[in-house]
Amino acid sequence: MEYSTDLGRRALLALAGVVLLIMVGLVLSQFLPTLVFTVFLYYASRPIYRRLGKLPLPESFLKRPVPYQKQIHAAATIFFFLLPFVVLVSYTVFLVIPELQAFFGEGGLASTYLSQFQALQGGSLPGPLADIGLSELLTMGPAELIDVLQNATVQSWLGRVSDTLFGSLSLLTSLLLRVFIMLAGTYYLLTDGPRLVGWFLDTFDGSGILREFAAVVDDELSSILFGNILNALVTGVIGIFVFTLYNLIAPGSVQIPFAPLVGALTGIGSLIPVVGMKIVYLPVAALLAVSAIVTGQTAALAWVALFLVVTLVVVDTIPDFLIRPYVSGDLTHVGLLMFAYILGPIAFGFYGIFLGPILLVLIAQFFYIIVPYIITGSVDTTQTSLSDYDSTES
Template sequence: MRSDGFDQRRLAIGAIVAALFAIVAYVAISFVAVIVFAVFLYYAVRPIYRTLERFDLPRRVRALLALVLFGIPFLVLLAYTIGIIALETQAFIETYDVQDQVLEQALEEFDLTGIDLDELTTVVSEAVSQASLGLLFVSMTGAISVIGATVVQLLIVVVLTYYMLIDGPRFVGWLLENYDESGVLKTYVDAVDPELSMTLFGNIVNVFITAIVGVITFYTYNAFAPAAVAVPFPALLGALAGLGSLIPVVGIKLVYVPLTVLLAVNAWLTGDLSLLIPVGVLFAVSGVVVDFIPDFFIRAHISGEQTHTGLLLVAYIVGPIVFGFYGLFLAPILLILVINAVFVFVPYVITGEPPDARQSRLPEYSDDSGSVIEDSDEYEPVVATDE
């Protein structure tokens, strides 16, 4: 009887815990875009946070400095760039009378914070067209509520990132110490952490850097180039160049090479061959500044090659289609979690023994020359105490 009552109490407590976890999961799903972007920002600012450790600064000060020096400016610049790209995309649709439902849906999915673009457009239109002060007040109230919701979500991103920086390693270490007797979870965490760091801080940051450089390059070119050979929709093309950087070597060329060819054809049709000079300058500058420097310098310093490039490319393409814009971050995270689960959890489930650290991994197979590729990048274990 005592055993039965004890088991019943355990079952009741387990049900309560399961209910609490279900509520937490529901809240997390409701804010999945915010959480995913916070994870990305965490891995983006963590190298700066760790670099500041050499100055013997407290954890909280280092976290604040990392966010102020990189995190918050990056968020502001990202929001500004997305706003420009959204406006130019809308102008492109209106100019060429694009009514494709797929493109319109893509624009809706592009929204980072879940803002209702139609509602925002209606609010602004009413604010401009209505003469009534009452209607103007109602419209402005609606606009303020939309902007306020965006600010709140950005604030949540910053707060989550801050506490992941100062308490994340200790929290993970506590979980592993208390609930990982076999050591298999630690093996999994130690495998996933550097992969996420290199993927999110490497490839994704490279996308945004390339896109920002492309936007600046095209706008600067338009400031000096004749109107006949000006770059149409420079922000949109700069963003496409950033996305093209996901395809190694040829990705960015798929943007600026056709662009300069079209501008050269336009210059030829005008009969003024002198217009070919600025087009040639644009081609040379794009090849060096937009293509060569980000792809061969930035990618080499902040990207890793442990996760298969082809699988990452598929994740980048499928992610936004399935999840929306934040799928650009979520799909690579899921890919890394699944791949490392195959290497760590599956052998443990089958054999009952923790996987050997020397177990073969996908990048270790031979390249075209037959030589074996081995990954030897060192990283700081996520469970290390950060005092």
């Protein structure tokens, strides 16, 4: 076969493209949690961004085109909605972390002191004392020994302070960098995301199958990430503040143990199909009622009833009423979605609560849309789901 120079050149360019894609993938893999959070923030803020785009403009603006209209809407969405939301969720997380430490007993003050004491018992000496032999320590006078101990304590304290400062500065810098990447990525997804997707589909999608796949995946991710997960986050934040306020006024016998932790669990419980967050606050109410009866303060049962009413209305009903209308996707099986919420954090860490559903939607729609096209070669725009195969007796 005669060698084609053009074919060889195209093969080299294709190889170079593959190498570039691999390098970009390796770089992005280092920021995978940040990218996953960016996708979530994009879908969480996109309804607000689109709502701003539909607001009526003054007549003076209607007479001429408004420059940078999309950029202004995206900046307003991030500044007035996304930043307060991120700050509120971050503050909520910082409230929950001490409760987790107190609940599980690891990382608390007592365990820290215990581990330090055990390490000291193991024979290791701090700072300069490690360089002094036992015989030299025994021959020192009281004043000299006290001076050495003071120097060791000061140096050890200075070392801990410097390590803490450098560690905190490094952590803060890394955190600010990732927050900037998330906000900037969300901004450009809002302003240029549709145009980039449209260019890709127009360039590489000759059959129309990728356009169908992208449309269905976009609808499902919008439903799941904006609807279910945002509902869980908002519910968790509301639960934390409601339960904390309840503990400020309720008698001691019917106060909620680990209130911020219970509030966060109510948000997580809202992801569970059918029962939802009731799996959390109903057992808590039962525990409070038992506590009131055991302590002989039956009058405190009125506070338990108040806890149930406030939780049902403020924590359970209002967030669901406000956010649920945006949840319209019904192609992803609820059972699979529940396992994605459970297994995602186990496999990937905290950000797995977002990455798990994203992977589930991509895989499910790949089998619904792409696989039939691979087998038959035809594009079927009739979308099916597992619910279409449910059999019921007539």
